[in-house]
Amino acid sequence: MIVRERPSFWRLFLILRGSVVPRILPQIGATMVLSCLVVYWTMDPARTPISITPAPFTLIGLALAIFLGFRNNAAYDRYWEARKLWGELVIVSRSFAREVLTLMSLDADADVLRARQVRLVRKAIAFVHALKDHLRGIKDREGMEPSLASTHTSEEIDAFLRSSNVPNAMVTSLGADLLACRREGLVSEILLLHLDARLNGFTHVQAACERIKTTPIPFVYSLLLHRTAYLYCFLLPFGLVESIGRMTPLVVGLVSYTFFGLDAVGDEIEEPFGLAPNDLPLSAMARTIEINLLEALGEEVLPAPMLPVDYNLE
Amino acid sequence: MIVRERPSFWRLFLILRGSVVPRILPQIGATMVLSCLVVYWTMDPARTPISITPAPFTLIGLALAIFLGFRNNAAYDRYWEARKLWGELVIVSRSFAREVLTLMSLDADADVLRARQVRLVRKAIAFVHALKDHLRGIKDREGMEPSLASTHTSEEIDAFLRSSNVPNAMVTSLGADLLACRREGLVSEILLLHLDARLNGFTHVQAACERIKTTPIPFVYSLLLHRTAYLYCFLLPFGLVESIGRMTPLVVGLVSYTFFGLDAVGDEIEEPFGLAPNDLPLSAMARTIEINLLEALGEEVLPAPMLPVDYNLE
Amino acid sequence: MIVRERPSFWRLFLILRGSVVPRILPQIGATMVLSCLVVYWTMDPARTPISITPAPFTLIGLALAIFLGFRNNAAYDRYWEARKLWGELVIVSRSFAREVLTLMSLDADADVLRARQVRLVRKAIAFVHALKDHLRGIKDREGMEPSLASTHTSEEIDAFLRSSNVPNAMVTSLGADLLACRREGLVSEILLLHLDARLNGFTHVQAACERIKTTPIPFVYSLLLHRTAYLYCFLLPFGLVESIGRMTPLVVGLVSYTFFGLDAVGDEIEEPFGLAPNDLPLSAMARTIEINLLEALGEEVLPAPMLPVDYNLE
Amino acid sequence: MIVRERPSFWRLFLILRGSVVPRILPQIGATMVLSCLVVYWTMDPARTPISITPAPFTLIGLALAIFLGFRNNAAYDRYWEARKLWGELVIVSRSFAREVLTLMSLDADADVLRARQVRLVRKAIAFVHALKDHLRGIKDREGMEPSLASTHTSEEIDAFLRSSNVPNAMVTSLGADLLACRREGLVSEILLLHLDARLNGFTHVQAACERIKTTPIPFVYSLLLHRTAYLYCFLLPFGLVESIGRMTPLVVGLVSYTFFGLDAVGDEIEEPFGLAPNDLPLSAMARTIEINLLEALGEEVLPAPMLPVDYNLE
Amino acid sequence: MIVRERPSFWRLFLILRGSVVPRILPQIGATMVLSCLVVYWTMDPARTPISITPAPFTLIGLALAIFLGFRNNAAYDRYWEARKLWGELVIVSRSFAREVLTLMSLDADADVLRARQVRLVRKAIAFVHALKDHLRGIKDREGMEPSLASTHTSEEIDAFLRSSNVPNAMVTSLGADLLACRREGLVSEILLLHLDARLNGFTHVQAACERIKTTPIPFVYSLLLHRTAYLYCFLLPFGLVESIGRMTPLVVGLVSYTFFGLDAVGDEIEEPFGLAPNDLPLSAMARTIEINLLEALGEEVLPAPMLPVDYNLE
Known part of the structure; x- marks a missing residue:
């Protein structure tokens, strides 16, 4: 168990021990690299744009929110x-x-x-x-x-x-x-x-x-949750590139951080008898x-x- | 009960045992076929478009989210x-x-x-x-x-x-x-x-x-939930086709997967004494x-x- | 208590016993008739349009969702x-x-x-x-x-x-x-x-x-919930007519079905000792x-x- | 405790006993008067418009929904x-x-x-x-x-x-x-x-x-909740006036009714030993x-x- | 424990004892100052605008709402x-x-x-x-x-x-x-x-x-929550400046107040044995x-x- 006072503002972003960042860095990196590729492709007006509007993401996000909220409560x-x-x-x-x-x-x-x-x-x-x-x-x-x-x-x-x-x-x-x-x-x-x-x-x-x-929490939940989270985050660049352009990698990284992070916290807390x-x-x-x-x-x-x-x- | 470690990224999408995919494949397929028909119809400018805007889906989605979240918690x-x-x-x-x-x-x-x-x-x-x-x-x-x-x-x-x-x-x-x-x-x-x-x-x-x-969970809930989920997913292509065009079948398939999947998980978990x-x-x-x-x-x-x-x- | 297997796709929409549809049919009908009148009025460009945008409905929908979700959980x-x-x-x-x-x-x-x-x-x-x-x-x-x-x-x-x-x-x-x-x-x-x-x-x-x-659940809740649900569903046609036109009655009917249905289920489940x-x-x-x-x-x-x-x- | 059958449609809107309407009428009135003033000011094109878009209200509404939902559950x-x-x-x-x-x-x-x-x-x-x-x-x-x-x-x-x-x-x-x-x-x-x-x-x-x-529920919650609800409802006219014009007072009144109502119900239910x-x-x-x-x-x-x-x- | 009647409307906004405002004033101030800088920069048409659309904020806001709602319930x-x-x-x-x-x-x-x-x-x-x-x-x-x-x-x-x-x-x-x-x-x-x-x-x-x-509530939650809340509130001015212009600092301040406030209340309530x-x-x-x-x-x-x-x- 991590025992420490609430860190100050600047230290907050530097703490790694007890954070889930190290575990989910590869996934966040992958979504950001994908975002850069999408931005690069879209910037050249000669190429067919491959974007979709943000509308569907609200709909899928709703289901994802139910999953994550549920899983989170169950794990805690x-x-x-x-x-x-x-x-x-x-x-x-x-x-x-x-x-x-x-x-x-x-x-x-x-x-x-x-x-x-x-x-x-x-x-x-x-x-x-x-x-x-x-x-x-x-x-x-x-x-x-x-x-x-x-x-x-x-x-x-x-x-x-x-x-x-x-x-x-x-x-x-x-x-x-x-x-x-x-x-x-x-x-x-x-x-x-x-x-x-x-x-x-x-x-x-x-x-x-x-x-x-x-x-554990039934395997079928974890499976459904992981799959939805991955699909959501890897499709997100296509949904955002049209409206926010070069900011896409930043925003996709931030969204991935919160969703993958919430998912990873659940994994960690669910079986709390380890080291x-x-x-x-x-x-x-x-x-x-x-x-x-x-x-x-x-x-x-x-x-x-x-x-x-x-x-x-x- | 499925007992296995969290699968790696690529295996995640290939697992069928313990997944609900086999059970809900027909429904997902049906919504995707419908989406293709809707796209095909809409692409010919000579035909009257039959789309509706995405706005109502947020409203129905809200009720559906309440149902699914409730049902899910009750089943778990x-x-x-x-x-x-x-x-x-x-x-x-x-x-x-x-x-x-x-x-x-x-x-x-x-x-x-x-x-x-x-x-x-x-x-x-x-x-x-x-x-x-x-x-x-x-x-x-x-x-x-x-x-x-x-x-x-x-x-x-x-x-x-x-x-x-x-x-x-x-x-x-x-x-x-x-x-x-x-x-x-x-x-x-x-x-x-x-x-x-x-x-x-x-x-x-x-x-x-x-x-x-x-x-079981009162029949009236299952009925209301199934009906709303079906109506939602089969109307969705009409709501999306105007804004995302050819991407419609993909997005409709994804949304159907999450909503039908969540519904099917509830069915499976609700009475956990079987095989x-x-x-x-x-x-x-x-x-x-x-x-x-x-x-x-x-x-x-x-x-x-x-x-x-x-x-x-x- | 209704005891039956999950019905097949087509039967799902024909079942009346155990469904709340018979109880809420008058209200759904009323909202749909109103929608038709609103569509009819709006279609004549000579008349002043009486629509409002969908924006406020998301705001009221939020409060309604809290009510319905809460009431539903309490009843179950x-x-x-x-x-x-x-x-x-x-x-x-x-x-x-x-x-x-x-x-x-x-x-x-x-x-x-x-x-x-x-x-x-x-x-x-x-x-x-x-x-x-x-x-x-x-x-x-x-x-x-x-x-x-x-x-x-x-x-x-x-x-x-x-x-x-x-x-x-x-x-x-x-x-x-x-x-x-x-x-x-x-x-x-x-x-x-x-x-x-x-x-x-x-x-x-x-x-x-x-x-x-x-x-029972405090009367003040039922009152607030019923009033909000009625106001919401009877104002909805004015909010949708501009963007979806002739589809308004269908969508309003569907939204009414889910909201009035959820409300009626609560009424039925809340005191489960009857016949x-x-x-x-x-x-x-x-x-x-x-x-x-x-x-x-x-x-x-x-x-x-x-x-x-x-x-x-x- | 109010003991009565579910009232018929028309009576539903006339009941005062057991309703929270009398308690929150001053606040609802205040928001509606403010809305009228905002509409009046905005209608004269000579004056600088003072509207803001509805976007921020979804963001604040989210926090308000968490507060109200939580408070409501705790009170019940x-x-x-x-x-x-x-x-x-x-x-x-x-x-x-x-x-x-x-x-x-x-x-x-x-x-x-x-x-x-x-x-x-x-x-x-x-x-x-x-x-x-x-x-x-x-x-x-x-x-x-x-x-x-x-x-x-x-x-x-x-x-x-x-x-x-x-x-x-x-x-x-x-x-x-x-x-x-x-x-x-x-x-x-x-x-x-x-x-x-x-x-x-x-x-x-x-x-x-x-x-x-x-x-009671900690004072800090009530304070945060009341303040957010007041700020939300008194800023709402500025957010809606541009898109719905003369309908603003009606919609603001309805939103105020649900939010202030939910808040007042919590106050009443929280300590249920009185008269x-x-x-x-x-x-x-x-x-x-x-x-x-x-x-x-x-x-x-x-x-x-x-x-x-x-x-x-x- | 604060023991007082519900304050009147005007006093409501003046109370400091028992409020979290003193604790979160620095953060609210920081977001508002940042907003003013963003507004100032954006007003000069000669400078490259640095805004992003509000769309991503709904997506991140969803995750933030799950966090805050969960944390809030756990603390209470x-x-x-x-x-x-x-x-x-x-x-x-x-x-x-x-x-x-x-x-x-x-x-x-x-x-x-x-x-x-x-x-x-x-x-x-x-x-x-x-x-x-x-x-x-x-x-x-x-x-x-x-x-x-x-x-x-x-x-x-x-x-x-x-x-x-x-x-x-x-x-x-x-x-x-x-x-x-x-x-x-x-x-x-x-x-x-x-x-x-x-x-x-x-x-x-x-x-x-x-x-x-x-x-305490696991450190990893607090960390994820604080980080998301900070990132959200400090990016918000860039998302709002384009649509609401000079009103940005006011709205950002209000949103920061509710999110930081909810977060700070959790900190205070979580371990209730102090003074x-x-x-x-x-x-x-x-x-x-x-x-x-x-x-x-x-x-x-x-x-x-x-x-x-x-x-x-x-």
Whole structure:
């Protein structure tokens, strides 16, 4: 995620990081070159002019506007829903930690209880890191090991990694831990069901993120949108050359910039779990949850919050 | 569902699978042929011209844009709600399996308990397959048999198939199984109510999918939209011929492509439970749930996840 | 509700059932007659022309588009919310039946229990029919009697009909039945509260449907919208006659069709509980719930599902 | 709330009640007078014409359309959310009454129980009236006294009225009553928590209505919208005079009517708790709840439902 | 938040407080100066004219309208969601106070109980103030001290302030207090879980507000929007000069005002937790909650509600 103040007027036009300009430069260039050729052809009165009037462009532009507006809203809704889900993850994690630490048995042995509590909360932290990696298509020990090392054996960690769905295996394992607490008399049945609702919360966040990741906006929309946008921008020089002459390349470039830009932004925002500049800062959010939960456990040494590097927060 | 990367520029215009072009080719062709006739008629100065100015098209285009934009949003909302419901099915299934496996009685006979747990989880898998078939209008043993064979008799499976609503009969049967568990002392009353809430979750997903399947966007909208789109596109040549002459067929074809295309996309997305290229991959999602639940049961042999065939995931 | 496949091209223009054309024909006719008069007047060069340019129509059209788009979305949202509520009614009814049949007391006398269960489920069926009649402004014995006859006395049915709000009286009566079950020891307190939540579900669906029925889109909107649409369409001939001459009546007719049509669709969809062709098929949905619940009770003789008559499902 | 059928064509233009015309007549008049002056000035060829072309008005109209469309949707959303909240109040009140009457203790003294039940339900009725008055900025005995007179002392009523927030004080008092029931053994702890959830429901409806009442759409929007609308309508005569001459005042009046009208509707709908013709019929809705709850109590004498006076339901 | 009646016609144009005019004056001025230069250059027929026709501006304006409309809706949604969250905070706080005061143990020592109740409710008040400060980026004793002073030691307050996330530390501390109540037998386990749900409510409000605060609308949108708006407004004089001549600066200024204004409003509304005139009145809302909760505690001396200063409520 790009984190920076609104830039000043002059800098506004120089920023490239987080902008879509680099991605759409070839297309804009192509439309401008075409415009120059059209202008050159038309300037010689000996050649048959090939222009069409601007009228049809308003008509096609209307359809294109519907497409782009729709696509744009759908993409942003997905982006914002993904962010809301991670906000819910913050809520579920904090609540889970607080409940594990304040609702469990009154008269259990303090050390046994504490060991269970630490194990549960640390596994919740590991779940958050595992979910982040799962959504980014990564599967390695690095993310979860620091949180699990002190309370889990290496075999347990290996078993998670062998699973076809790592974060889901961890929620199942949290369920098994709660069952163990129940067997040891640390939680009553009613509390078990209460804490189980938090695990459902973890499952909810995970499955909803997987939905956003695996189901893009229907391909047929993207296809229709891309085709219309290309046809529109490559026909535009013929529509404008008669009325604005030598200004054609400039105006066509500007129109292409806005339409291709809007299209490219949608592509970027639609699946916000990656590492592109406009994706969500999953690493930073996972770190925040880690700090909150370790602080709730009463740990003294906390990791530092992540900061943006070159305006980019991962 | 079409699963593929954004195609390169040149391929973009050659893709047919997942595109609506094949469906709307006749209409586009008809408008272009009409345009050619209009151009031919108009070119002979001896004949009375039959053109009208482009002005009215902006006015009608406005109404058409409202229709298409509205219809498009409504269709996509239905598509996305259907996907959300299947995401919820993932959540309910995983939670149901975890709860069956970790919340049930502490001191029951291990074998009796295990038999019950396997029966419940396998019936949940069969429910997912039955719901998929129900939404696709299929009613046969194939989908549910593999999941039920080891734990249910052939008569039980026949009874499900005789029911007027197969998945609903399976949820009722899950309720009867939980009652049996209660009678055998495997679940307490409070846990029974907790697990019953999962069955309500299954019923919720099913009834909401049935709603999307049985209630299309009101017929009156489709009628008004189709009529306006046809009238618009077949009058358009008369409106353009005077100002753009021989370019008329090209521009009319392009405008028809966008308007008929947007209309056809709506038709395809509106009821996303079929087997068309842009429908939801119900089979693949059911398989994913099956893998998750068998893994939760600790099964060693898991079916493989489904992969797209020719970019198409069913 | 109109249930039919997308009609072929030629039939598309001949369909009247479910179309709004019959309702708006007088207005369209009026605008076309006016257009003819304006054309006739203008054609005689001796008379002062009374045309205005098309420019102002784009400006007014903009405001009209905002009105129509807004009104349209609001009306469809109401339609779809009403459908969602009936979908929720399916969920609550099925869940209520399953819970009544599988959660109640383990060691009660089987016949007493069965009598109570049948009475509760049959009253739930009667509630659905009563709600349908209530929303359609009907108040008679016919709808609910078949469901109640075997388990309720005629006086009880009369008492329901005397109530100022029949379905609400039935939910209250369901509550009293549950209280009786509690007194007889058939349900524990915790189960009583669980089942009570289903009754709240019935109350929720009812009150939300009543809200849609009693609170139309604010009158001031309809007024502003109707006035603007009429003024627009009756001034339009003066705006077009100069540029398109004899084609004016055709174009004015087409524009009137789309604008008056969109307006009339909103009127029809906004309160979807009636018996008009585009209203919701409450009778068919109530029948479906009846079949589901009787099947859950294990009844052998089930009523047949309702089918569309002349493409119309009531 | 205006309650009337869609008026016939001729009456449509004569209705004033519920219309915004009276409110915006001065502005419309002002723009028309200005138009006449502009036409008068322009007609004398000796004077320098002061017209501008219509082109810029499309550009500004675009921004104005965004503003008006947005404002309109936001205002209607607030109106409809307020109506939903009162629908929820119907649900919570009916459920609360049914639960108080059917879930409370089995073996309590019938008279003591009945007295408590009547007191609770009557206080819920009084809460509804108090909320209505609170939202309308009224604070007197009249609304709540009839409901409370038979079960509460005059001091208790005075205490409510002295509170800084009357309905909130009544919910607190309902909580105290439930505590008294608990002390007398009329409700178990689990039922107490169940009924307490209804009180949260009352608090939810109240706080959400307060939110709508106290937080208007940000002032900066209204300011920007009003300014743009005024500038647009007062510059319009200069843009139209050249092309449509003497028709200018008519067209300017029509455009002003739609834009100022849309703006004024937003003002009226945005805070729907007052007594203006297009506000919500809080009194009628409170009366309906009162009838429902008294009927649930088994009262014989019920107040009559409120009817619209001169098409206006308060 | 600006709190004032709709100003009269003349005052409407003089208001600066709460308007965006001061912020966008430099940009409007720049476009107007440029317009004057363009007019001056064009008026001399000896110089090559540098105008372009207005046609392209409609095309670019379409894209700009999509951007602005989208951005505007997204910003207002964030504003309104933030307000809803604070409304939820009102609900959770009032419910928490009522539950603490009416649901806790029947036979505990009255003084011990009262002390615990006061401590819990006062900490809830302090949480609200702490959340307000947290969202405004302030971290000092002032906000929370008055609420905590009578029931907490200075060390406890210091501990809160040392935490990395002050309001979260206070919710954890509320959990610890409830655990203490449980140990002292003041709350049963089931009530403990019920009250714990309120703490989850506090966590929910906090995390959702943090989400709005930390995740702006993606930077790429702002960039694309600002660039398009600037290019549009600075090219506009060249497009208008030919048709409207000397009126160009006026019209360009007006168009710039609406587009830059809409853009600036979005910037202001998007993150509504600050102290700008159009931000939410967090201080006033926190004060209202404080008054409600102190009144529920039965305190005699209540702070006065906050009033707007110079139309501005903080």
